Amino acid sequence: MIGAGLAGLSSGVALAEAGFRVKLLEQRPFLGGRASSYSLPDGEEIDNCQHVTLGCCTNLDDFYQRVGALGKIARYRRLIFIDSRGHRAVVDASPLPAPFHLAPSLAFYPSLSWPERRRIGEAMLSIARRGGRNNDGDAVGCSMLDWLRTHRQSEEAISRFWSTVLVSALNEELVRMEARYGLDVFWKAFLSARSGYIVGIPRVPLGELYEGCRAAIEQRDGEVICRAAVRGLNEEDCRISGVAMDGGRQYSADFYLLAVPHEAALKLLPERIVASEPQFRQIRNLQVSPITSVHFWFDRDVMAEPFVTVLDRTTQWIFNKSRLSEGRGEGRYLQSVISASYGLMQRSRQEIINLCLGELQQVLPETRKARLVKATVVKETAATFSPQPGSDRWRPSQRTPLPNLFLAGDWTATGWPATMEGAVRSGYLAAEAILSACGEPKCLLKPELPAEGLALYWVRNKRPDPSN
Numbered sequence: 358m359i360g361a362g363l364a365g366l367s368s369g370v371a372l373a374e375a376g377f378r379v380k381l382l383e384q385r386p387f388l389g390g391r392a393s394s395y396s397l398p399d400g401e402e403i404d405n406c407q408h409v410t411l412g413c414c415t416n417l418d419d420f421y422q423r424v425g426a427l428g429k430i431a432r433y434r435r436l437i438f439i440d441s442r443g444h445r446a447v448v449d450a451s452p453l454p455a456p457f458h459l460a461p462s463l464a465f466y467p468s469l470s471w472p473e474r475r476r477i478g479e480a481m482l483s484i485a486r487r488g489g490r491n492n493d494g495d496a497v498g499c500s501m502l503d504w505l506r507t508h509r510q511s512e513e514a515i516s517r518f519w520s521t522v523l524v525s526a527l528n529e530e531l532v533r534m535e536a537r538y539g540l541d542v543f544w545k546a547f548l549s550a551r552s553g554y555i556v557g558i559p560r561v562p563l564g565e566l567y568e569g570c571r572a573a574i575e576q577r578d579g580e581v582i583c584r585a586a587v588r589g590l591n592e593e594d595c596r597i598s599g600v601a602m603d604g605g606r607q608y609s610a611d612f613y614l615l616a617v618p619h620e621a622a623l624k625l626l627p628e629r630i631v632a633s634e635p636q637f638r639q640i641r642n643l644q645v646s647p648i649t650s651v652h653f654w655f656d657r658d659v660m661a662e663p664f665v666t667v668l669d670r671t672t673q674w675i676f677n678k679s680r681l682s683e684g685r686g687e688g689r690y691l692q693s694v695i696s697a698s699y700g701l702m703q704r705s706r707q708e709i710i711n712l713c714l715g716e717l718q719q720v721l722p723e724t725r726k727a728r729l730v731k732a733t734v735v736k737e738t739a740a741t742f743s744p745q746p747g748s749d750r751w752r753p754s755q756r757t758p759l760p761n762l763f764l765a766g767d768w769t770a771t772g773w774p775a776t777m778e779g780a781v782r783s784g785y786l787a788a789e790a791i792l793s794a795c796g797e798p799k800c801l802l803k804p805e806l807p808a809e810g811l812a813l814y815w816v817r818n819k820r821p822d823p824s825n
């Protein structure tokens with residue numbers, strides 16, 4: 358098994374629990390891949406970026422449960438949006454049943470006019486009426502921006518509501534985002550069930566969430582080997598015969614699971630196979646999009662809220678890392694996050710710090726009085742694959758034309774965007790495929806949150822809505 362990100366870890370743990378002897382090879386010194394933490398030269402441990410989960414991420418919760426990490430995730434049901442005029446919107450579930458539980462918060466969303474709020478309500482209703490059937494019709498092959506314009510959303514509503522939610526959820530700009538993905542976010546997180554939108558944030562550095570993974574694999578005679586970079590997969594008679602390591606070493610196994618990012622997978626797969634199998638060749642068409650995070654340490658407490666969502670600025674979220682993490686004080690360490698941060702890629706780290714610090718000072722007045730002790734920028738240029746219109750057809754299945762080779766990773770065909778939930782889904786699907794190949798089929802994938810209230814009626818009612 359190659360790659361100890363969430364895809365490789367979830368698959369490895371599930372297969373170990375099913376009785377397999379797993380050997381997990383990871384090139385880095387730590388587990389968790391893109392969702393991990395590491396130490397700065399001064400010893401400060403930081404996440405490579407704040408990672409957020411939602412109530413609708415049922416497989417990620419299942420994985421955290423298996424490895425004893427579920428209790429390390431704090432849940433927040435109150436979301437605060439702050440715009441450039443200083444308006445604060447609080448989004449919280451009312452006692453109304455789904456899909457109307459968030460409607461009162463939306464009705465009082467102060468950053469938009471009444472007609473704009475009404476039109477957002479109409480578009481949300483039209484999403485709810487689809488009952489989650491977003492894989493057909495006008496949602497496929499069309500951009501989210503076009504879909505919103507067709508559904509009479511104003512430019513203000515698009516930038517101050519839709520874009521605020523979707524750019525960070527899907528790490529892409531609306532013009533490059535397939536509408537199907539955008540509609541899925543609203544259906545799964547905001548409409549189908551009351552708990553879908555509840556934000557989960559780790560109380561510990563991301564790396565600590567994976568402590569139970571090594572034990573789960575090693576207790577069953579498996580191995581987790583870090584600093585073990587795989588250099589290629591060897592092929593014989595249309596099967597994988599081994600993985601090539603440094604120094605001419607080779608490991609062989611009954612089954613091989615490649616759980617690395619898609620660009621790395623293309624480098625490891627034998628060239629002949631990539632050239633001859635469309636499933637592998639097409640992976641090249643997947644594009645990537647960047648995320649930038651800026652970490653600030655102040656000399657005093659500067660923020661009371663655990664996190665806020667920011668409108669009208671480059672910064673999209675501000676996380677109060679001190680308050681979110683155990684044992685880090687009240688509000689001195691903050692992290693600003695910018696998804697789809699194409700505009701920052703060419704800018705220097707100091708320019709990015711200056712830009713985001715200026716925005717912090719506008720949003721959080723306490724930061725104006727405080728002294729900035731240190732700051733650092735993490736640019737992830739290939740943070741996730743880009744959910745562009747049509748991108749689903751380039752995402753390969755976890756099964757491959759080679760009978761003993763399987764794929765996992767947030768970029769494989771899961772139906773979900775590039776998220777921790779998507780990575781765990783891919784890991785479980787790959788493990789299911791391996792179990793089936795051994796004649797021991799087992800269902801590992803957890804179902805999505807069941808639809809509730811009127812949302813359930815629309816799931817059961819198959820009639821297409823004429824307004825969609």
Ligand SMILES: Cc1cc2nc3c(=O)[nH]c(=O)nc-3n(C[C@H](O)[C@H](O)[C@H](O)COP(=O)(O)OP(=O)(O)OC[C@H]3O[C@@H](n4cnc5c(N)ncnc54)[C@H](O)[C@@H]3O)c2cc1C
Pocket residue numbers: 359360361362363364365382383384385388389390391392405406407408409410585586587588616617618621625648649737739740741765766767768775776777778779780
């Ligand atoms: C900055 C940032 C912010 C994000 N925020 C969120 C968020 O808030 N919520 C959310 O749900 N998702 C978020 N994501 C997405 C999430 O992190 C990923 O979708 C998920 O972690 C992907 O897991 P994976 O196992 O598919 O891939 P990876 O985590 O990339 O794991 C692949 C592993 O393979 C290893 N590897 C690669 N090549 C080799 C080799 N040759 N030999 C051995 N090992 C190798 C890598 O070192 C890595 O550990 C974010 C991602 C980034 C980058």
